[in-house]
Amino acid sequence: MNRYPLWKYAILLLALLIGTIYTLPNVFGEAPAVQVSSAKVTMKVDQALSARIEKALADAQIKPDFVQLEGNSIKARFGDLDTQIKAKEAINKAINADPAEPSYIVALNLLSRSPQWLSKLHAFPMYLGLDLRGGVHFLMQVDMKSALTKKAESLTGDARTMLRDKNIRHAGISRDGNSVVIAFREEAVRKQAEDLLSEQLPDVQWTPSNDGLDLRLTGALKPKAEIAVQEAALNQNITTLHNRVNELGVSEPVIQKQGRDRVVVQLPGVQDTAKAKDIIGRTATLELRMVDDGAEAQAALSGSGPVPFGTERFIDRGFGPIIVKRQVVLTGENLTDAQPGFDENQQPSVDLTLDAKGARIMKDMSRENIGKRMAIILFEKGKGEVVTAPVIRSELSGGRVKISGAMTTQEANDTALLLRAGSLAAPMEIVEEKTVGPSLGKENIEKGILSVTWGFVAVAVFMSVYYMLFGLFSSLALGFNLLLLVAVLSMLQATLSLPGIAAIALVLGMAIDSNVLINERIREELRAGMAPQAAINIGYERAFATILDSNVTTLIAGLALLAFGSGPVKGFAIVHCLGILTSMFSSVMFSRALVNLWYGRQKKLKSLSIGQIWKPESEAEQPAAK
Numbered sequence: 001m002n003r004y005p006l007w008k009y010a011i012l013l014l015a016l017l018i019g020t021i022y023t024l025p026n027v028f029g030e031a032p033a034v035q036v037s038s039a040k041v042t043m044k045v046d047q048a049l050s051a052r053i054e055k056a057l058a059d060a061q062i063k064p065d066f067v068q069l070e071g072n073s074i075k076a077r078f079g080d081l082d083t084q085i086k087a088k089e090a091i092n093k094a095i096n097a098d099p100a101e102p103s104y105i106v107a108l109n110l111l112s113r114s115p116q117w118l119s120k121l122h123a124f125p126m127y128l129g130l131d132l133r134g135g136v137h138f139l140m141q142v143d144m145k146s147a148l149t150k151k152a153e154s155l156t157g158d159a160r161t162m163l164r165d166k167n168i169r170h171a172g173i174s175r176d177g178n179s180v181v182i183a184f185r186e187e188a189v190r191k192q193a194e195d196l197l198s199e200q201l202p203d204v205q206w207t208p209s210n211d212g213l214d215l216r217l218t219g220a221l222k223p224k225a226e227i228a229v230q231e232a233a234l235n236q237n238i239t240t241l242h243n244r245v246n247e248l249g250v251s252e253p254v255i256q257k258q259g260r261d262r263v264v265v266q267l268p269g270v271q272d273t274a275k276a277k278d279i280i281g282r283t284a285t286l287e288l289r290m291v292d293d294g295a296e297a298q299a300a301l302s303g304s305g306p307v308p309f310g311t312e313r314f315i316d317r318g319f320g321p322i323i324v325k326r327q328v329v330l331t332g333e334n335l336t337d338a339q340p341g342f343d344e345n346q347q348p349s350v351d352l353t354l355d356a357k358g359a360r361i362m363k364d365m366s367r368e369n370i371g372k373r374m375a376i377i378l379f380e381k382g383k384g385e386v387v388t389a390p391v392i393r394s395e396l397s398g399g400r401v402k403i404s405g406a407m408t409t410q411e412a413n414d415t416a417l418l419l420r421a422g423s424l425a426a427p428m429e430i431v432e433e434k435t436v437g438p439s440l441g442k443e444n445i446e447k448g449i450l451s452v453t454w455g456f457v458a459v460a461v462f463m464s465v466y467y468m469l470f471g472l473f474s475s476l477a478l479g480f481n482l483l484l485l486v487a488v489l490s491m492l493q494a495t496l497s498l499p500g501i502a503a504i505a506l507v508l509g510m511a512i513d514s515n516v517l518i519n520e521r522i523r524e525e526l527r528a529g530m531a532p533q534a535a536i537n538i539g540y541e542r543a544f545a546t547i548l549d550s551n552v553t554t555l556i557a558g559l560a561l562l563a564f565g566s567g568p569v570k571g572f573a574i575v576h577c578l579g580i581l582t583s584m585f586s587s588v589m590f591s592r593a594l595v596n597l598w599y600g601r602q603k604k605l606k607s608l609s610i611g612q613i614w615k616p617e618s619e620a621e622q623p624a625a626k
Helices: 006-026 047-059 081-095 116-120 144-165 187-200 223-247 273-280 295-302 356-368 409-420 438-491 498-527 532-564 568-599
Strands: 030-038 066-070 073-077 104-112 135-142 172-176 179-184 204-211 214-221 254-258 262-268 284-291 311-316 320-331 335-342 348-354 374-380 383-388 400-404 428-436
Touching: 006 116, 006 438, 006 568, 030 081, 047 066, 047 073, 047 081, 073 104, 081 104, 135 223, 144 172, 144 179, 144 187, 144 214, 144 223, 144 356, 179 187, 187 204, 187 214, 214 223, 223 254, 223 262, 295 311, 295 320, 311 374, 320 356, 320 374, 335 409, 348 356, 348 409, 438 498, 438 568, 498 532, 498 568, 532 568
Parallel strands: 311 383
Antiparallel strands: 030 073, 030 104, 066 073, 135 262, 135 428, 172 179, 179 214, 204 214, 254 262, 284 320, 284 374, 311 320, 335 348, 348 400, 374 383
């Protein structure tokens, strides 16, 4: 009756083992570390750089715990803060020849102290939020006026192209603020242009007006379109910031919108505010220009002549100096995607996808420049570098461009990554900045752990006193629930914050409620005169429906917080929902397993250690209970 089959015990032992393994990394804490990442998107972080860092540390007689390449950064862990500072100086001196223009960012960071064998099992500690780990917080204001101005400039160009394609003559197109103003000499022509533009640009409200003898057609974005432009600019900025921060390996950054024109950026673990500003300020812009291969340009490259008028000198990262015309053909705004691939000869290539405007411009430009080179330039912090300069072999139509040539598969991947690194849709400025020091974060962690520990101890003592042995089983099940919850959060690499710790404390109180229902149900059955073995079985079976109902209703509330909340509320909801699910498993299955192990094989069981069983005086005597 009260015996589990062997496979159920095996599941519980496996869950206990997995829970222990994935909880362990959170016990070891964090150690000082130095993180090296690229300061320029054209600089590689690879094993060769890792070897240089190891040599620099050895020359400085600094012994790290380890130096390893992780993603797009190299991390070195040290035993104490003094060694961390010395290591940063030694590494910076070794890999950055020019401190005024560093090729790599050398930043202070924190890494887990957990042993390597746990890392090989992919057992990592939970990420800690800004309030627990320390770090920097920025509130950034997006310049929406600039986004609307840029859109108006784009509409001006689109209108000019549409009228030219349909041979509709006008007396000039200009931009007045965020509006497009087109002048005409004939009313019929203006009407024709209004019909065309209203059909082709439905987001623009076109209004005819007269200024003396001049006939004008003024176009302005509709209110809904303005909001859409602002939202698109905000979302693009968030995506760009994510790309930049993720490439630098900042642990679990928080980048989210606040209102219609603000972005919150939180970088946990970053100890240097100046470095953090550098991280979020690294936004690249992309331009496509034609290469000047004329005699004057060649003379300039050889050093025998000046740079021709209307051109600039850049560095091609693969082939050295190159002369490029100043006129911009396309920008990164027209590039929607860049992926590595293979050409018709199965050679590595980069496949570009352009938007409609970019495809139209590329078709016209390529038709007129077959056999000439086109440079793709990446600008960062005001300085440009040529990523690649392929030769135009034929007319490029359809919005898809394939770049191929003397490149390896890795170079194709790197080039595609560089081209995907987008630019900001609108400028941003920091309007609020605050730093949470590691000492304050450590204090928050200690207080959070104390609150959970004392809450657990208080519940365990009460249950053991009130329900005796069954209370001890309930307390062990509660500990198993806490172990599973921390393990699941670690496996999901969730971010734990102060609201998350509050949710853990709340989950402990809610989880024990299930065992209270079970214990009271068993007491009721004993009070009714049922045999102890039958009381255990019936108590667990009948209490399960009540436990399920109460947990489902609580889970619905948690899911509502998860769906509609943000920031700290969302963090609380995630822990809350996971805690409900783990408590269903631990309070019912794990505690029943303990009871079955203790009482299940006792055939002539006469009493249960479940505390005092109160009964009405009119009832017959119940089975004895300790």
